[in-house]
Amino acid sequence: MIPGSDYLVTGIFGLIVATTVGGALLAVLSTRIIRSVTGLALSSVGLAGLYYFLNSPFLALMEILIYVGAVCVTIIFGVMLSEPDEPAPQEKRSHEALWGGVALLVSAAIFWGVARLSLQGRWPAPAAPVGDGSVQAIGISLLTTYSLPFELISLVLFVAILGALTIAHGGRGKE
Amino acid sequence: MIAHLYDRPGVYLVLAAFLLAAGIYGLIRRRTLIGMLISGELIFSAAALNFMALNRFMTPDPTVGQIFVLFIMGLAAAEIAITLSIIIAVYRNYRSIHSKELSELNG
Numbered sequence: 001m002i003p004g005s006d007y008l009v010t011g012i013f014g015l016i017v018a019t020t021v022g023g024a025l026l027a028v029l030s031t032r033i034i035r036s037v038t039g040l041a042l043s044s045v046g047l048a049g050l051y052y053f054l055n056s057p058f059l060a061l062m063e064i065l066i067y068v069g070a071v072c073v074t075i076i077f078g079v080m081l082s083e084p085d086e087p088a089p090q091e092k093r094s095h096e097a098l099w100g101g102v103a104l105l106v107s108a109a110i111f112w113g114v115a116r117l118s119l120q121g122r123w124p125a126p127a128a129p130v131g132d133g134s135v136q137a138i139g140i141s142l143l144t145t146y147s148l149p150f151e152l153i154s155l156v157l158f159v160a161i162l163g164a165l166t167i168a169h170g171g172r173g174k175e
Numbered sequence: 176m177i178a179h180l181y182d183r184p185g186v187y188l189v190l191a192a193f194l195l196a197a198g199i200y201g202l203i204r205r206r207t208l209i210g211m212l213i214s215g216e217l218i219f220s221a222a223a224l225n226f227m228a229l230n231r232f233m234t235p236d237p238t239v240g241q242i243f244v245l246f247i248m249g250l251a252a253a254e255i256a257i258t259l260s261i262i263i264a265v266y267r268n269y270r271s272i273h274s275k276e277l278s279e280l281n282g
């Protein structure tokens with residue numbers, strides 16, 4: 001092992017964490033909605049890196065494929081078909097600031113509480129590992145132990161696509 | 176000790192809590208449906224990251240969490256498809272997707 005490679009890996013990890021956090025902040029705070037979608041894509045790329053660090057390259061690939069490749073592109077289609085930019089605040093400034101304060105307070109409280117719980121909680125000691133979590137193991141358990149949820153998720157996706165087509169098609173041509 | 180930071184569950188759990196908080200902030204603060212949808216996606220990501228962290232550090236079988244996160248991604252994709260079609264239908268009817276103006280059911 002090369003000396004100092006540990007710090008290199010830690011630096012890459014820090015970069016990935018910064019990407020995730022920055023993407024999430026960009027997604028939530030920007031007023032132009034297209035920048036918000038970009039933030040979501042950035043955050044998803046960072047999350048894919050985190051999955052890689054958590055010993056799951058398969059999920060990293062899936063994250064990029066589904067979130068960056070499908071979800072963000074679909075949201076951009078939605079942006080093109082409507083006019084979703086944040087409107088200029090119409091109500092009074094004080095009202096606006098009040099809502100901002102409430103939102104900040106609620107989210108800060110949730111962050112503090114959950115982070116404190118997860119840092120102080122007594123997590124059980126990890127048991128001896130029984131599998132290696134490889135793609136092969138995932139495929140085998142998808143077709144044996146989890147075959148029913150696997151079928152159900154395909155049914156859910158099918159119904160969702162049909163429902164999306166029906167809802168988006170209804171009311172067309174009446175204008 | 177700054178090295179081996181990536182080998183501790185606390186980092187991932189706190190990061191997931193941050194994503195959840197950011198998503199909830201966006202849900203409260205956003206005034207358009209697509210902005211709220213993006214915040215919802217952040218909350219999905221927080222849940223998935225939590226599952227993966229616990230799967231890596233606490234569970235004996237590392238396939239379970241990966242399969243669960245795969246299902247979460249499938250449900251998120253289905254949710255995106257449905258929500259965007261609803262948004263397009265709403266925009267066609269109201270010419271707006273600002274949540275303040277969609278107040279027909281407001282008594």
